[in-house]
Amino acid sequence: MSASLTLVVLMAIMYGTGVYVMLEKSLTRILIGFLLVGNATNLLIFLMSGRAGDSPIIDGTTTGESAVDPVPQVLMLTAIVINFGVTAFILALIYRSWWLANLGDEGDDVTVDDEDVIDAEEAEVYHASLDEDDEAVRIQLLGAGDSSDDEEKGAGR
Structure with missing residues (x-):
């Protein structure tokens, strides 16, 4: 599979926009930027994975030349899981920040x-x-x- 110019341009735009948005002070913008950069990374791994072919499961009918390398698929799955974990952490930070901001003069006292x-x-x-x-x-x-x-x-x- 040759890399489509459209996907390469889309990936570059997602990286640029994600980094630009992450430079803001707002935690919500940091989250959005991180999601854009994470998805651009998945797109990069997809683009660099190589040609399309048969599944890498060896069942007797698949030859070595037609099988696809499973490593990029594993890397993409790992990137998705890491992206999800960091997203959950940033969401917890956003909630805690919002909660402390709404307490006002009371602070953290109960x-x-x-x-x-x-x-x-x-x-x-x-x-x-x-x-x-x-x-x-x-x-x-x-x-x-x-x-x-x-x-x-x-x-x-």
Whole structure:
């Protein structure tokens, strides 16, 4: 397959537009630019993949000369997955930025209800009892070995 001039021009326009749009400050424009660059990369891989031919699955009827190289297909699939992951990350950044911008003077502070204070006190009592339990287990398991360890430490001084 020879590269179509139309596809090459389209790929160049997508790269140029994507890079130009990504230079803006807005996260939404960065996302759009990244999507354009990702799709232009897929088009580049497609253009450079070579001629059309039979599927690369060896079933006895496919000869080596007529089979298509599967590596560009794998590269394109990998580029799509990476593009999707980065797009999801940028969308999360956009949402977080929007959420923080709409909070105004409150910032990231959350109002505390009386129920939250009671829950926090209960959690503190629970954690204190866990600490006491840990200390009791430590004394019970290590209690017999503490006296001999202390003697050895004292003798070493």
